Amino acid sequence: MELVTQEQNQTLRPRKMQQDARTIRTIFFITISVLLVIPILLYLAILNFIESYNWVNHTWEVEYKVQRYFSGVKFSESAARAYLLTGDSTYLADKKKFEAALPQYTYNLKYLISDNPEQVVNMHRLDSMVHLRLARLDSTLEMYRKGVPMAVLEHRMAGGRRMMMMTEQLANEMFRVESELLTKREQDRDRYIRFLPIYLVALTIVLLMVVVFIFLSLQRQLKERERMQQQLEEQNRDLLEQKLALENTNEELESFNYIASHDLKEPLRKILTFSSMLQKQEQQQLSERGNFNLHKLISAAQRMQLLLEDLLAYTRLGSDTNPSVPVDLNEVARQVQENLAEQITQSHAQVTVHPLPVVTGIAFQLNQLFENLLSNALKYRRSDIAPQIEISCSTVAAANLPAPAHPNHTQYFHIAVADNGMGFPQEFAHKLFQLFSRLHNNKEISGTGIGLTICKKVVENHQGFITAESKSDCGATFHIFLPQ
Template sequence: MNIKSIFKSTRFLKITFGISLFVILCMGGLAYKHLQTLIKSFDLVEHTYEVNIELEQILSYLKDSETGQRGYLISEDTRFLESFFSGREKTNNSFARLKELTKKDERQQQKLRDLTILIDKNLNYFDETFKFSKNDNLDSKEFDALLLAGKKTMDNIRLEINQMITHNNNLLRIRKLDNERSITNTPIIIYSVLIIALLLLLFTYSKINNDIKNLQTKNLQLEIFKESTNQSEIVSKHGTWNWFIEENKFSYSDNLYRLLGEQPQSFEPTLENFMQFVHPEDVDKLKKQVEKMIQTEDLPFIYYRIVQKNGSIRHFKAYGKVLTDNEENRRLIGTTADITDEIENYRLLEERNFELERNNKELSSFNHVASHDLQEPLRKIQTFISRLEEKEASNLSERGNLYLERIKTSSTRMRLLIDDLLQFSRTNKSEEVFEETNMNIILENAKQELAETILEKDAIITSETIPTLTVIPFQLQQLFINLIGNSLKYSKKEVSPNIKISYNKVDASDVKKIKNTKFNFYHKITFEDNGIGFDEEYAEKIFVLFSRLHNKNEYSGTGIGLSICKKIVENHQGYIFATGKPNIGSIFEVYLPFN
């Protein structure tokens, strides 16, 4: 199957549609994944903001605690302790929240652990300073040292928190970039997915639409083909039928009903109903063929007769062949033809062959009569004419001698005519055997037959070597005798005949006169003379039986010799052609198949 047929196939459309759905699903999954990434990016940015807020709140709560502590130490007013204790509580809550938010960030977790130590230390310093406040010992060096240590711890806490905020801001910047990139790419990706999906759907739709148009065109063609098939069945007198093997059901074409002498689809297409039309003498034979068909799922040519309701007997010929479709369903497609006319024509042909054989026998009888019974009286006539010339010529008047000469000439012509007719009838016999023959010997024998005429006319005959051919020997010898004799007969007066015989092998395609031949090469034997020639318009007429171009008083002959030549060449599935020019000469070309 070539690429073009694959592209047009239904399977290709199904594969394309499946790929389209798969690509759309993949692109949809990609878009969904990208959206999830975008949402995650938003969450990370929000998470980063939350961490920053909690860090700043911790720092704020610690400041509140520190402010409450200092206010209490200075004023000893217990109202300042409210902000101190609430600050500590809020610090613990924010710290717990912050620890949860940064659980996936190991660096921040480490910072929180460090920060925990500093906050605990700072809170311890707060507690120690309260002890000095209760004992009114605020002016001692130990108290000053605690305040200084608390300040340093608070500074370290601020430093840690600032470092955590800086780290978080860096993360925030990176996540914002990712977020912005995701926001920028998301519309492009979604738009690309939509475009690709749309293109795939448009391609699939175009292919489906094109297939629908092709299907409509093919359906129209099928309708036309169906109608032409119906007309063809009517004209050719045949009908079709189908046997669906798996379902064991039959279907008959309309014309099969007509062949049975019934209206189309006038009865159910079953084997039993069909058998009702079969000739009683052929029922058993047909049943055996059908049983064999069911077993072998094959039906060779079978012949049987049917009887129509009007009593007409028709001869049928049927044939069937199994076909399997794409779904492995088998059915036997059969054709039944009405061959009644063929049977009648065959019978008529047999009668004509019988008549032809009878005519051939009569012709053989005629040949026998012509060769024996007719020639015997003719010989006696010529004998008595000879005696009259010898013994009674002096007693005859001048007119009597003239009549005697005319009788002699006519009897000679009659004898020549009988001989030529016998020779022509011999060339019509098809039972002659082909033999490998030395054509040069055949040519020499022909010259010997014409030796007296050759010497009499002082003729010059030159010939090329001819290879051994598979021919009917005596017919080819007669061919050579007739062609050479024709050149001798129609030679110019007082000019010695010059006959050239040449041979060569030719390609059939190079010979324009040879058409629709089954042979590729031919043996070409050419006979060329310097005789009186003839006009080209008579090139085909000279081969017609009894056709003469010259008056019988000018040149002797019966008009059969060249007809015999043509018949001999045709017996060898060859061709003979003649060309000539008046007072220049003639050329006869013989083409024999190269086997």
């Protein structure tokens, strides 16, 4: 039960750490978001206040411009009356000055009210009436200079007063519209003035709440980390005890390896030796059934010897302390072909080796890798065709490795060992590298089911990956990926 609890803890710990990491990230993003949103909201509030203040000033300016515009018209009429009564032309100087500035007054006022369609219409009427009134004044003055009687001029001036009253009505209408706008805009400004402090206080409270939330969350996280640290210390002590137990187990395994390599192999050799002698010397005296049983005995002993040697080779892979050195795979392939020369000749096999790279590794293990793959291709050949074996190499990026590889390097050598042998169904490819696994049940083909397991172990020892692809009776290709 204790081992199960430790395994559960080891499974739950990464999940807990991931949850803590997500919580910290969430708190961080909330903090950043609040710190960004609060200044933006504050900026928008101040911006609205400034805008409302500017609109109030804008309305005041429109009222001032309308007043000045209308005052200029009244002043021009008064100057014209004074001239008609006194005949002093100096009164007309200020009138001419106003009329010269009138286009600029009109342009400025039209620009200020361009956002208000109602005022634009009113201004158009006012401007038309003012120009009409000034034109009538000019014609009256011209008649005065020509000696027209004063009674006629007084009549024209009386009609001008009516036009002036209409002009004043238009100006008052513009004042009324601006007055209503001013009232509304002052209300908006006062509302922003009232609510801006409240808004600032609310934002400050929200910010304080976020800070408190962050503080409490971080404090909780720290306590959780302390608790996990204590658990890790306890688990480290457990792991140390397990390590000592594993070391004892390894010592026992080494003792077993010694027994297997010496005490078991020696009696097995004697069984094979005496069985072979018995088969040669007493074959004639034994019955057919006896010869059959003796042949089975020798075959079983040979198979056991092969199995024992393969098991020893597999166990040595995990405890091989030879250092990694540059290994020329071309030389490895050449040595393997020499070792398997007899099998290659007997099967009339053709082995083609393309240029191979130099890799960093353990020469003995890489020799085992190539020898097992080449021996496997010769062993599972088709009976109707001579074996064709091709060894080639290319480079591949880590991103293009077959799934589910988890590469630790950026570039890999891709070594392919292809044959035209018996092949196997692709759906059973994952079973090839399992210990004691054999896809072919042909009893005439000897094997222990460890050779490809050794290949997989060698490749993993070199931080690489191995896969296989095939179709029945269409050959097989083993793909080896070793880091550059």
